[in-house]
Amino acid sequence: MMLSIKERVKKSIPSWLILIRxxxxxxxxxxxxxxxxxxxxxxxxxxxxxxxxxxxxxxxxxxxxxxxxxxxxPQALPELYYLTTRPDTIPFDRLPDRFVVKPTHGCGWFQIVTDKSAIDRDALVGICTRWLNQSYYDINREWVYKEIKPQIMVQEFIxxxxxxxxxxxxxxxxxxxxxxxxxxxxxxxxxxxxxxxxxxxxxxxxxxxxxxxxxxxxxxxxxxxxxxxxxxxxxxxxxxxxxxxxxxxxxxxxxxxxxxxxxxxxxxxxxxxxxxPHFTTLRPALRLRYVSQNRRPV
The missing domain is CATH 3.30.470 (D-amino Acid Aminotransferase; Chain A, domain 1)
Structure with missing residues (x-):
C-alpha cells in the first residue's frame, strides 16, 4: 500500500521528538x-x-x-476460543453467544459481543481486518508494539x-x-x-x-x-x-x-x-538530544 507524502513525512520523524513534543x-x-x-x-x-x-x-x-x-x-486466564491472522476464518457458528474479539498488537481495541445472533459478521470481520492493517507503533510510537505479530483473538466474555x-x-x-x-x-x-x-x-x-x-x-x-x-x-x-x-x-x-x-x-x-534501571550507555546521547530540544540546562 502506497503511503501519502504526509504519512511518509510523519513516519520519518524520530519517535523521541514526537513523544517529547x-x-x-x-x-x-x-x-x-x-x-x-x-x-x-x-x-x-x-x-x-x-x-x-x-x-x-x-x-x-x-x-x-x-x-x-x-x-x-491457566485458570487465571479467560478462555481463548480462536487465534488467527485471517478474520474471515473465525468460526462464528462454534462460538458461544457472548465473546470478546481483540487484536494482539494494540491497546484499547476490542469488540464485545453479547448476542451472537444480532451481530453483523461481515462488519466484525472488516473491523478485524482494519486492525491487522494498522500499526499501533505508528500511532503511539511505543517500541514494544513495533514487532508484535498482528493476530486476532477471540476469547471468553467475562x-x-x-x-x-x-x-x-x-x-x-x-x-x-x-x-x-x-x-x-x-x-x-x-x-x-x-x-x-x-x-x-x-x-x-x-x-x-x-x-x-x-x-x-x-x-x-x-x-x-x-x-x-x-x-x-x-x-x-x-x-x-x-x-x-x-x-x-x-x-x-x-x-x-x-x-x-x-x-x-x-x-x-x-x-x-x-x-x-539505568541504561548508562544511552544517557550521553539522551542528554545531547534533550538539551538540543529544550535549549535550557538540565
Whole structure:
C-alpha cells in the first residue's frame, strides 16, 4: 500500500521528538529525561530507552498468556476460543453467544459481543481486518508494539454481573508492591474512574459514588505481586466475578506517559516508588538530544 507524502513525512520523524513534543502539549512542561522524577517522566523514559525483551512479551496479548499461565496457572486466564491472522476464518457458528474479539498488537481495541445472533459478521470481520492493517507503533510510537505479530483473538466474555463491560481493576505494581488501584467502571469511561489504596480506602474523586470492595481483592494483590515481582513497574489489570478472579492485561507504559491523574501530586508520589534501571550507555546521547530540544540546562 502506497503511503501519502504526509504519512511518509510523519513516519520519518524520530519517535523521541514526537513523544517529547506530545508530552509538552499534554502536561504543559518538557519532561526531565536526564533525571526523571514523576511517574509520567519515568514512563516516557522507559518507552524511549528500555529495550528488555520481556516488555514486548507483556505487550503482546497472545504471548502474555504463557507468562501469566506459568506464574498463576491457566485458570487465571479467560478462555481463548480462536487465534488467527485471517478474520474471515473465525468460526462464528462454534462460538458461544457472548465473546470478546481483540487484536494482539494494540491497546484499547476490542469488540464485545453479547448476542451472537444480532451481530453483523461481515462488519466484525472488516473491523478485524482494519486492525491487522494498522500499526499501533505508528500511532503511539511505543517500541514494544513495533514487532508484535498482528493476530486476532477471540476469547471468553467475562460477566461480573454489572453490565456488558466488566469493571476493570488496574493495579500499579512496583517491584511486587501494589501502591495504587485505579478502578474503571464501564471501561475507558473517564467519568467513572475511582482511585483506591490497596486497603480499599478511597483516594479520588472525593465526591461521587464508591465502588464496592472487590470480592477477591486479597487474591488480586497477591497475584499482582507474583506477576510483577521481578519488574521495576507494571500495571496489571484484573476482572473480578463472584466466582473467581480473571487476568486482564499487563501494561508497561500506561497511557504512553500522557495520563493525567485524578489526584493532585500523584504523578510525583508514584514516581518515587519507581526505581528505574539505568541504561548508562544511552544517557550521553539522551542528554545531547534533550538539551538540543529544550535549549535550557538540565
Amino acid at each position: 506530545r508530552y509538552r502539549k499534554v502536561h504543559g512542561v518538557f519532561p526531565n529525561l536526564v533525571r526523571p522524577a514523576t511517574f509520567n517522566e519515568k514512563t516516557l523514559y522507559r518507552i524511549l530507552f528500555d529495550r528488555r525483551t520481556v516488555l514486548r512479551q507483556l505487550a503482546d496479548k497472545a504471548a502474555v498468556r504463557s507468562y501469566v499461565a506459568l506464574r498463576l496457572g 460477566d461480573d454481573g454489572g453490565g456488558p463491560v466488566p469493571t476493570d481493576y488496574r493495579l500499579f505494581v512496583f517491584e511486587g508492591t501494589v501502591e495504587l488501584i485505579e478502578v474503571n467502571v464501564g471501561h475507558l469511561t473517564r467519568g467513572r474512574v475511582r482511585l483506591y489504596t490497596p486497603a480499599w480506602e478511597k483516594l479520588a474523586p472525593k465526591s461521587g459514588d464508591d465502588v464496592p470492595r472487590p470480592t477477591h481483592l486479597t487474591e488480586m494483590i497477591a497475584a499482582a505481586a507474583i506477576l510483577c515481582g521481578e519488574l521495576d513497574f507494571v500495571r496489571v489489570d484484573f476482572f473480578d466475578t463472584p466466582e473467581k478472579l480473571y487476568f486482564g492485561e499487563l501494561t508497561t507504559s500506561p497511557e504512553c506517559a500522557m495520563g493525567r491523574f485524578l489526584l493532585e501530586g500523584l504523578d510525583r508520589s508514584l514516581g518515587r516508588h519507581w526505581n528505574l
